[in-house]
Amino acid sequence: MNTDSSATAPDQLSFTLEPNDARHLAMLCGQLDAHLRQIEQRLGIQINARGNQFLLKGPQNNVIAGRELLTQLYSDVCQGVGLSPESLHLHLQQADLESLTEASGDSAVEAIQVIRTKRASIKPRGKNQQGYVRTIKQCDINFGVGPAGTGKTYLAVACAVEALLEERVRRILLVRPAVEAGEKLGFLPGDLSQKIDPYLRPLYDALYEMLGFETVNKYIERNIIEVAPLAFMRGRTLNNAFIILDEAQNTTREQMKMFLTRIGFGSTAVITGDATQIDLPRGSQSGLTHASNILTGVEGIGFTWFANKDVVRHPLVQRIVEAYDAREDSTTHLDQSQR
Secondary structure: OEEEEEEEEOOEEEEEEOOOOHHHHHHHHOHHHHHHHHHHHHHOOEEEEEOOEEEEEOOHHHHHHHHHHHHHHHHHHHOOOOOOHHHHHHHHHHOOHHHHHHHOOOOOOOOOOOEEOOOOEEOOOHHHHHHHHHHHHHOOEEEEEOOOOOOHHHHHHHHHHHHHHOOOOOEEEEEEOOOOOOOOHHHOOOOHHHHHHHHHHHHHHHHHHHHOHHHHHHHHHOOOEEEEEHHHHOOOOEOOEEEEEOOHHHOEHHHHHHHHOOEOOOOEEEEEEOOOOOOOOOOOOEHHHHHHHHHOOOOOEEEEEOOHHHOOOOHHHHHHHHHHHHHHHHHHHHHHHOO
């Protein structure tokens, strides 16, 4: 949408955003230009806007990055993606100056289109999220591996909902192993369904956000959406379905093999997990780490590896993940030195 750009000085850059739509431009700039001030503070530049004409002043790399960010954000806004101070903060948190500058060059990865669902439009952020969505659309079996807060499950659910609405699949299956941090199902109140529901709550929440409460419940009643524990998958063949296995680090080797061999014709499977948060009994190898070791490079199976920099939650989440990783690394080195 950057249709007319010219550098008027080494530290100054002017450009035009098209189409010239007053409502979308107001959403981009924010109330009293709050969004522009937020970008100025983060990138250390000055932004002057008059209609769809923008003038950026500051260090050369920073103004180039600012132009790229504003162009990306305006494209999102015009496609129906909402912009708020919180979402802009996440854009700036995830998309650092270096990646923004790279994105403005010819080597930039082809932009992923917005994922459209009934109630929300979702835009993957950064190269890893874009590559993840692109791989899901290209491969029948996909692994998304990395720390909490990187959007692995949320984007997988978004792709599943989009595929269902476009009638590329007939149903969605959401699966999780019923293993959590020290909790036993027998100690939870209620029948089996009520015992399982708390473990599947993040999947329900994503569905409600994208489809609405009434639509989700209607689809569940008609078995168009099925939410089930992993143990219920044995013996089934899943055709024309979009299957998501969440928290896959808590599967055993046998469970992972069982799940992967359920995949039928016309189906897509996405397996997500964080190999640093395994809650299996001591001595049990995670099916996620085992599958990652033996299936990487197999044709038709895609892997996306997320890192701490891909965390798109509150900035404290990224710092927490990094602090734990640093402590675990130092503990490992200490243990090795004592042997």
